Amino acid sequence: xxxxxxxxxxxxxxxxxxxxxxxxxxxxxxxxxxxxxxxxxxxxxxxxxxxxxxxxxxxxxxxxxxxxxxxxxxxxxxxxxxxxxxxxxxxxxxxxxxxxxxxxxxxxxxxxxxxxxxxxxxxxxxxxxxxxxxxxxxxxxxxxxxxxxxxxxxxxxxxxxxxxxxxxxxxxxxxxxxxxxxxxxxxxxxxxxxxxxxxxxxxxxxxxxxxxxxxxxxxxxxxxxxxxxxxxxxxxxxxxxxxxxxxxxxxxxxxxxxxxxxxxxxxxxxxxxxxxxxxxxxxxxxxxxxxxxxxxxxxxxxxxxxxxxxxxxxxxxxxxxxxxxxxxxxxxxxxxxxxxxxxxxxxxxxxxxxxxxxxxxxxxxxxxxxxxxxxxxxxxxxxxxxxxxxxxxxxxxxxxxxxxxxxxxxxxxxxxxxxxxxxxxxxxxxxxxxxxxxxxxxxxxxxxxxxxxxxxxxxxxxxxxxxxx
Ligand code: ACM
Ligand code: ZN
Numbered sequence: 001x002x003x004x005x006x007x008x009x010x011x012x013x014x015x016x017x018x019x020x021x022x023x024x025x026x027x028x029x030x031x032x033x034x035x036x037x038x039x040x041x042x043x044x045x046x047x048x049x050x051x052x053x054x055x056x057x058x059x060x061x062x063x064x065x066x067x068x069x070x071x072x073x074x075x076x077x078x079x080x081x082x083x084x085x086x087x088x089x090x091x092x093x094x095x096x097x098x099x100x101x102x103x104x105x106x107x108x109x110x111x112x113x114x115x116x117x118x119x120x121x122x123x124x125x126x127x128x129x130x131x132x133x134x135x136x137x138x139x140x141x142x143x144x145x146x147x148x149x150x151x152x153x154x155x156x157x158x159x160x161x162x163x164x165x166x167x168x169x170x171x172x173x174x175x176x177x178x179x180x181x182x183x184x185x186x187x188x189x190x191x192x193x194x195x196x197x198x199x200x201x202x203x204x205x206x207x208x209x210x211x212x213x214x215x216x217x218x219x220x221x222x223x224x225x226x227x228x229x230x231x232x233x234x235x236x237x238x239x240x241x242x243x244x245x246x247x248x249x250x251x252x253x254x255x256x257x258x259x260x261x262x263x264x265x266x267x268x269x270x271x272x273x274x275x276x277x278x279x280x281x282x283x284x285x286x287x288x289x290x291x292x293x294x295x296x297x298x299x300x301x302x303x304x305x306x307x308x309x310x311x312x313x314x315x316x317x318x319x320x321x322x323x324x325x326x327x328x329x330x331x332x333x334x335x336x337x338x339x340x341x342x343x344x345x346x347x348x349x350x351x352x353x354x355x356x357x358x359x360x361x362x363x364x365x366x367x368x369x370x371x372x373x374x375x376x377x378x379x380x381x382x383x384x385x386x387x388x389x390x391x392x393x394x395x396x397x398x399x400x401x402x403x404x405x406x407x408x409x410x411x412x413x414x415x416x417x418x419x420x421x422x423x424x425x426x427x428x429x430x431x432x433x434x435x436x437x438x439x440x441x442x443x444x445x446x447x448x449x450x451x452x453x454x455x456x457x458x459x460x461x462x463x464x465x466x467x468x469x
Contacts, residue, residue, distance in 0.1 A: 009422070011079070040078075043077045044066075044069065084409075088116070109400070123186050123192070127159075131163060144158050148214075150387045151387075197211045219260055220260060224282050225267040225270040230290075253287055258282075270282065288312070301318075302320055319340070321342060322343065334373075340377075343366070346364035347364070347382045354459075355460065357448060362405040
């Protein structure tokens with residue numbers, strides 16, 4: 001008997017016998033408020049199709065499943081709801097910019113597999129891509145770098161651009177129509193060379209800072225001792241809040257070296273005044289100040305896991321784990337906090353398939369064995385950083401099918417997952433990606449042999465190494 005070939009695999013499927021040709025006109029839809037917000041029941045019978053959902057969003061998910069059933073499908077009753085409430089992808093449009101049109105294609109693909117978050121990485125060392133009406137210098141001075149030097153992607157000319165408020169709203173609306181929340185990221189206090197280029201007075205030394213042209217972790221970060229730092233951050237956040245209605249705003253917090261803060265009289269004075277024992281604690285204080293600001297506006301913060309290093313970070317934040325040797329994110333979740341899993345070794349889709357084969361991504365269990373309550377893991381997110389990706393075709397090759405595997409982990413319960421079956425189903429699902437305008441990596445590239453893995457990984461790292469010419 002023909003089975004259903006849906007991604008993500010629904011959690012409960014009952015075959016009713018026989019098959020039917022689906023008539024899209026013969027569809028009845030009901031919203032039932034006793035069901036969960038993302039839960040739907042889809043019944044396909046000879047006399048028609050019924051979708052019952054806990055909300056309009058759930059009905060939308062029922063429709064996504066229906067779309068993948070094809071024209072002729074077995075009679076089935078599908079009872080389905082997600083394993084995790086947060087199912088996201090992250091797009092870096094700083095290192096390289098991706099157009100609104102291409103971004104919409106990613107959103108279409110995400111919606112088709114029931115993802116519900118787009119994390120938009122908009123500020124970093126290599127550019128500031130948000131139009132800020134309150135601080136236009138951040139945009140106009142911070143959005144153009146002199147050149148680009150990302151290994152083999154070396155370009156001598158200026159590179160820049162930013163998203164207008166209208167463009168960002170267009171993405172917010174496009175996502176909302178697909179029940180996806182856009183979470184913008186304004187990364188502070190590190191990864192802020194572009195902002196410091198516009199406002200050198202916000203650095204500890206007060207000296208000019210260049211917008212960076214290559215990948216790295218840079219010593220100049222926002223000064224925590226100067227009050228103007230917070231004036232500028234709050235102004236930019238105020239602009240962000242007007243554009244993005246999401247409950248959560250991502251405020252970064254990753255890879256912030258403490259060298260400047262150690263040497264800065266203003267930062268040292270701040271530590272003394274606030275009774276902070278070291279510079280890590282100063283970052284905790286810095287984060288909490290922004291968290292308070294967001295709270296006053298009815299919003300909450302997401303932070304990368306380094307923000308937990310101080311041990312004083314407000315419990316209301318959600319931590320996004322990416323590289324966390326000490327498992328502070330797990331401790332945080334076990335101690336009343338909430339985490340999102342974006343594990344570097346499994347979910348970073350900018351690394352080659354040789355390093356992160358599809359089945360490694362697929363089989364990863366985002367609930368660490370030391371997590372006491374699965375509910376403290378809000379869910380999963382697949383990031384794609386774009387230092388080494390400068391066109392949409394390459395982006396799609398790296399992202400698909402791995403992002404789709406993360407979507408299935410976000411939706412389908414561990415016990416219902418099957419890597420071989422996922423790979424079979426993905427070949428069928430690829431038709432939808434084709435309709436959207438996305439070309440995934442080919443099956444022979446998904447899981448390279450051990451030898452090929454070594455070769456591809458070495459090739460990737462030699463490709464990103466700095467070239468002399
Ligand atoms: C990160 O990859 N620096 C979050
Ligand atoms: Zn300072």
